[in-house]
Amino acid sequence: MKISVVTTMYNSSIYLQEFYSRIKRSIEELEFSYEIIMVSDGSPDNSLEVAKNIQKQDSHVMVIELSKNFGHHKAILTGLSFATGDLVFLIDCDLEEEPELLGQFYSIWENNERKYDVIFGVQENRSGTFYKRIAGSLFYKLFNYLSDVHISENICTVRLMTKGYVDSLLRFKDKNVFLAALFEKTGFEQMPVIINKTYKGSSSYNLFKKIALMTEAITSFSSKPLSLIMITGLTFSSVSFVYAIYLIFRKVLNSSVIGGWTSLMVSVWFLSGLILFSLGTLGIYITKIYNETKDRPITIVKAIYGLQNGEKLNE
Template structure:
């Protein structure tokens, strides 16, 4: 099968007929073999009933229905598991992503051998309350991930080699950082394509301001797990050692100062009267705790079933 189109949706009953018809027309015009996987994330507006109706007229449509709303990451992850295409395309269900972009995305994966091609909505039809925070997050993600050639990590319109989606796991709000997950999994040929961003035709956006806070926390999680997931002691142990020795050297300084004053008949103050005493105490305690945290994290890591799971591209 050439292409799997994965579409997560939540209360998008009005847009589904037009979207699926548009996708099918593009596929037929380009003679692609395909499937459309519609993942209903707990809709309450009749979206699932519409999917059933559409499926009777189009055997290439497949539906997955959640019992409740789990979020876009869960919907995408489930769609990736079900996808059978050599190339997987993701797009939103609100008609703001154009299916006319599919042939070029497919060509770049199939012919230019990209692992992932992410859309860039250079001209957006969103309010400033959404575009400005998005630009800040994209800048932070580029800085932390080292993927400097992407302008819009969160664009819903993306194309992947099938093997990529089978080797990444998405949860929480991590759908915003799929290129980062792909890079950590060893898929480093990541490209970008300018795509059309259409005004929303039906309904209203389902995302609130809380997504920016959750997105930032997930970015920190991705960075930490990707870099130190299999060696947590290197992170906690280093911080703990630095903190402990900083406290130790401050303690030595306080003792040395007291001995010097005693030897020269100078006024000797109590250690507790010196602010450095409390700084040293906190540093030693914090360092010990961080070091012990590293030991515990290392034990957990070594006991995990994924401790020796690595991405293998090929064997002969």
């Protein structure tokens, strides 16, 4: 049996050597033939050079250099597209997820008579700062509420997958990629496993990137925001109509003019903000349609260092 290990690199140079040593030891314990695919996602540090040095020492390593930073999820899909093993082990190389999980996941797969196509990691309690834990919990709850795809809370990157599952996953041609939902959307038999994930105190996802990811995720897998806009508009229109009838009756019966400049201005500002928000939401969906119709590749591979099908692709 052959296994493909796929990982991505972004500011990862300090972890790569230890990651490689530990993942190779795990593979050797299983006595598999293997390939290790490292994708450099436009990393600003010297991750690429470290990975190339590892590749020179081990011909089973393939290093894929992307032309720029395309994003974690797109880099993962690129790496998976090069995997040729019967099993594919996806893991981040920052050591927050232990490389030794390969052996654990494989044992679970074997003990369940290989009936599962995916064994994936889930944190029992989300690690990180209080803000990170709360934000993560709210993200998953909001996504699951709005989307028709339900994903496990605190899901991790690490997973052991069959080649058939990976091939099916790669059939999705979404240009706007949110992997956690695509993993679930692909279907097949999947089994979550509780794991311990450490937190190293920093993340390449800042607040704006997290907001962008949430927007990307929800608008890629749900049309509920559009329905909510319609329901909100209908509700305000109905209330306004009823209130207009009430004012007409007040005017006819009492000949009184109701004042309220402050309440009027508050209403104008509130409704104006609601209109702009609604237009912005519509704009996001239109932009996503525009991006999909252009059919551009999700990443550009600049160079490949290593062996594939027995041929040297790049020096």
